[in-house]
Amino acid sequence: MGASVIVQKTSQLSEKFDAGEPVVLSFYYHNKFNVQFLNSFITKILSRNNMLYLRDTILSVLKELIVNAVKANSKRLFFSSMNLNVKDIHEYSKGMKDFKAYIIDKKSLIEEELRNSDLCVKVYFKKNDEEFQVFVRNDCAMLPDEAERVRVRIEKAKQYTNFAEVYEDMTDDTEGEGLGLLLSVLFLKNSGIDPNLLKIVSVEKYTQASFVIPKMLKSELQKSHIQIKIMEEVEDLPSFPENILELIHMCKRNDVSIKEIAERIMLDPALSASVLRLSNSAGFVTRKRIDSVFEAVNIIGLKNLNMVLIASSARSIMSTRYSSFREVWNHCNRVAFYARNIALQKGYSKIADHAFLAGLLHDLGKIILLSTTARLAEWIADITKNREMRTSTVIEEISIGMSHSAIGAAVAEKWNLPHYIIESVKYHHSPLCSDPAFSNIVSIVYLANTFAGIEAGKYEYPYLEDDVLEMFDLQDEGAVEAFHGDIKRQYEEHIFIALSAS
Ligand SMILES: [Fe+2]
Ligand SMILES: [Fe+2]
Structure with missing residues (x-):
């Protein structure tokens, strides 16, 4: 099965899941392909329900449960092929x-043996009005001793409140056995998911691990300390300066001349500099280098000037307040360029400039998240560095139970930004949830951001929603890759020209 089949299959399955039908996936082994399939499916069902920030939690927990289930099946095969009785204490050890x-x-041998056996691992997903249910079932019962060990481990894990405690405890445990289960419990807990709902039961014929993801997370009901801090941060953000608001208003009037507006801008040197910088940024409106404010206003027009004013005010507020501004802004510039070019090349040229601005502002929330949680991030990076875990905003979102999309949308609302920007910020990871009136622009920003994310190694092509691909006439993975390649090349050429011109 190729990656484009994954896109299609997982899109169909997530549709089925969303309609409330149960979805069952069977695995013999957790190979790269299965993991990719699962990632794609989970990404889609969470995106559709605007819960993408839970992705790493769910994937980590699921991976842990599947690995354990596969191991149990493989153990059973091993014992029977060796003619050993698992119930005899000596033979067992x-x-x-x-x-x-x-x-x-013998990794590869095990995979083959399992494939030839009738033992498989089944993962069930089911959705109802209140929650998602996930079950992982394998075809053999646990021994009483094993079941007891697992029970004790889970109970112990529930007492931890943070990563540091687990880590300290684990350094004594040379085998590191069960660390996965401990972290799973902690991840669930910190995501606002009740760890008491993680259950492992074993009956005669099978063992089943299950957990529940409530749609209303505990952390939503009961705001955490850090969530309150972030919302205060958003409330404390300054509004746009009075002269900018006036200028934005002037751009909408018919009786104001370009000259008047340019003169007004030139009164403010900082504003003049940022209008010029933005007018010259990659791919915005013109390739010609703009040297004066008058020229800028003349070339980009009043409609676009309106956007330049919004972007430069957002930029100046963010850059003076937040240390993580630069890192995020570089990414945003790329996404803005991609969004504009996707719009131009896919028949949405009317909204190309809006797509540019929406792309530029899509990660507003991330700037705040990263800066407010910088210490938390450092701490997590330290603790997770040996665990092959991605240290990303997603992990921070797990810890605080709030997504950067939601934070960004709160900022955009506070600043009274146009509706299409609020929608793009809020749904740039979950385009299918947006207001249908804005689904074009939201999908463009989503695709642009996903391309940038693929380049950064965060996503893979099979994670893309096929509804979105269909909208842009991208039929298979080859087409997506080629289109992405084109857009990326255009960006790099543009940056190269800009650099050599300056
Ligand atoms: Fe984002
Ligand atoms: Fe982004």
Whole structure:
């Protein structure tokens, strides 16, 4: 099965899931392909329900449960092929020693053996009005000892409140056994998901692990300390300066001349500089270098000047307040360029300039999130560095139970930005949830951002929603990749020309 099949299949499955039908996936083994399929499916069902910030939690927990289930199946096969009785204490401990060596040395053999057996792991997903339910089932029962160990581990894990405590405890545990389960419990807890809903039951024929993702997270009901801090931060943001608001208003009037507006801008040197900088930024309106404010206003027109004013005010407020501004803004510039070019090349040239501005502002929330949680991020990076976990905004969102899209939308609302920007900021990770009146621009920003994310190694092509791909006439992965390649090349050429001209 190729990646484009994944796009299609997981889009169909997530539609089915969204309609309330159960979805069942079967695995023999957790190979790269299965992981990719699962990531794609989870990304889509969470996106559709605007819960994407839970993705890393859900994927980590699921991966842990699947790995354990596969291991249990494989253990059963191993014991029967060795003619060992798992219930005999001596044979069990001998068998376990050999089994540990076996799973390390013979990975590919195990995959083949499992495939030829009738033992598989089934993952069930079901949605109702209040929650998502996830079950992972494998075809053998746990031994009483094993079940007891798991129970104790989960109970212990519930007592931890943060990563540091787990880490300290684990340094004594040379085997690191069960760390995955501990972290799963902690992830659920910090995501606002009740860890008591993580259950592992074992009956005669199978073992089943399950957990529940409520649509209304605990952290939404009961705001955490850090959430309150972030919302205060948004409330404290200054509004746009009075002269900018007046200028924005002037741009909408018919009786004001370009000369008048240019003169007004030139009274403010900082504003003049930022109008020039933005008018010259990659791909915005013209390739010609603009040297004076008058020229800028003349070339870009009053409608676009309106946008330049919004963007430069947002930029100056953000850059003076937040240390993480630069990092995010570079990404935003790329996304803005991509968004504009996607619009131009896919028949949406009427909204190309709006797409540019929406792309430029789409991650407003991330600037705030990263700056407000800088210490938290450092701490998490430290603790997770040996765990092959991605340290990203997503992990921070898990810890605070709030997405950067929601934070950004609150900022855009506070500043009374146009509706299309609020929608693009709010739904740039979940375009299918946006108001249909804005679905074109939101999907453009979503695609532009996903392209940039793929370049940064955050996403893969199969995560893309096929409804969006269809909208832009991108039929298969080859087409998506080629289109992305074109857009990226245009951006790099543009940057190169801009650099050599300055
Ligand atoms: Fe984002
Ligand atoms: Fe982004």
